[in-house]
Amino acid sequence: MKKRIYIIQPSYKSMDGKLIKRLPVFNFSNNLPIISATVPGSWEKRICNEYLDSIDFNDDASVVILCSTGYDIRHSHEIAKKFRDNGKIVILGVLMEQISKQVMMDVIDSSFTGYPNPMSMNELLEDVLNHRLKTEYNLGMNLDFEFDYSVFNNQKMWFYPVMAGVGCKYSCSYCCYPQFYQKKYRMRDIEYVINDLKNISKKCKIIGFLDANIYNNREYLIKLLQKIIDEKLNIQWGVQATIDIGDDIEVLSLLKRAGCKIIFFGIETIDQINMKQLNKHFNINNFPRQMKNIKEYGIYVGAFFMFGLDNDTNETFKNIERFIKKNEIDIPYLHLLIPMPGSGIYRQIESEGRIHKKYYDEFMNSNPLYSIPCSKLFFEPKKTKDYEIEQQYLKLFGKLCSWSEIIDRILTGKLANAFLMLYLNYDARRKFMAMKLNYNKIKELEAG
Numbered sequence: 001m002k003k004r005i006y007i008i009q010p011s012y013k014s015m016d017g018k019l020i021k022r023l024p025v026f027n028f029s030n031n032l033p034i035i036s037a038t039v040p041g042s043w044e045k046r047i048c049n050e051y052l053d054s055i056d057f058n059d060d061a062s063v064v065i066l067c068s069t070g071y072d073i074r075h076s077h078e079i080a081k082k083f084r085d086n087g088k089i090v091i092l093g094v095l096m097e098q099i100s101k102q103v104m105m106d107v108i109d110s111s112f113t114g115y116p117n118p119m120s121m122n123e124l125l126e127d128v129l130n131h132r133l134k135t136e137y138n139l140g141m142n143l144d145f146e147f148d149y150s151v152f153n154n155q156k157m158w159f160y161p162v163m164a165g166v167g168c169k170y171s172c173s174y175c176c177y178p179q180f181y182q183k184k185y186r187m188r189d190i191e192y193v194i195n196d197l198k199n200i201s202k203k204c205k206i207i208g209f210l211d212a213n214i215y216n217n218r219e220y221l222i223k224l225l226q227k228i229i230d231e232k233l234n235i236q237w238g239v240q241a242t243i244d245i246g247d248d249i250e251v252l253s254l255l256k257r258a259g260c261k262i263i264f265f266g267i268e269t270i271d272q273i274n275m276k277q278l279n280k281h282f283n284i285n286n287f288p289r290q291m292k293n294i295k296e297y298g299i300y301v302g303a304f305f306m307f308g309l310d311n312d313t314n315e316t317f318k319n320i321e322r323f324i325k326k327n328e329i330d331i332p333y334l335h336l337l338i339p340m341p342g343s344g345i346y347r348q349i350e351s352e353g354r355i356h357k358k359y360y361d362e363f364m365n366s367n368p369l370y371s372i373p374c375s376k377l378f379f380e381p382k383k384t385k386d387y388e389i390e391q392q393y394l395k396l397f398g399k400l401c402s403w404s405e406i407i408d409r410i411l412t413g414k415l416a417n418a419f420l421m422l423y424l425n426y427d428a429r430r431k432f433m434a435m436k437l438n439y440n441k442i443k444e445l446e447a448g
Contacts, residue, residue, distance in 0.1 A: 001129060004044040006061035007035050010076050011050040022051060030161045030210050031067035031093060033147035038121035047151045057082050063128055068093045073103045080107040089128060112137040115166060118145055141166045141186040146195050159206035164193050164224060168212040173279040173344035174337060177212055185216045190224050197233055207237035215241040225254035238262040243282055246290025252297045261417060262300040270323050274309040279344060291327050300421065302331035307393050309337060310382045317392045330409055331424050334397045336377055336389065354380045375435040394436055401429040
């Protein structure tokens, strides 16, 4: 067997079957630099980021690894089948376990959850060479090694992805993380993170931390921020965190000094009853104060909101709009709830008989959401109709993504960062426009 491996980060298809050939802000992935760094030196390797490159199905690699594939599992199925038909061993990095197993198992030889490290990858590839490949591997959470950022050489990247840790200490009912990490998280050795930042800063000064929650470990975060300051890396970066970081003045001060420009929060709802459904233990009355604190330190606020929750009504959309404007949220991002199989919220809605009977057909086969994963409800909400939620959602998202609203939000911040805010808001607008187009196509198909 030839010791050559082909590592692929799949893109996804829009409803018209066209591949997305642009790396959207929220689809950046660290899978390629992580996996590439773990491949033993005795193996040849080739990397393909399908957002930016084309897959070579004639590559003579004996092993193909498909990185976590997000929502477009069907496209990954097509890729895997072509390689499998060509006699390749196909291994899948799993993101959404139940969906991946249901759709992909007939076209792959093995799958893994977690993240590989040099030792676990060597063991997996030894199993390949010795014809004892298992159908499943759990590769754990140990990321204490330098990532291989050469995989992005000669690619137009307006920011580079970094990870300080993996996992999350929370168990939000809608999230796919809890089933993998079970409220566990692991932070990388700070020296590895700093070395990654040093290597990246030679190529690009804008960084995006992809951690699910950078605030998992306060003591670790303080040490990391102080190290970034001491090393004088001169980088600008964004990150995801839980909203309670807004009450931590010491951390906010260090974030500012370390170059943090924006924090994204999964606020999701401003209804305390909905908070309980989401298994989020935050007090909505604290949100305005926490966001005000963050903005006082010159850090922009990005917020995700979710619709279709049990206590949502038509008034919810007006309340969210007022909340966004009153608190001067710089980048509002709206989604409809997708109850992912395996999540707590899926089990709740399914037990109540509210999942659409054709859920899997719609989700897997009809291609309504691969490019825009949160544009359609696949269940009946409690206090209104699914189509009412969808229409109100598109109306509000469209209003927030109008040029007048975007310019107004940009002008309330610092002009020095206006380009960054324009880009992020424009990316949200572009996603909304595709979402609206897809929704209209869905309705046309449903109407026959």
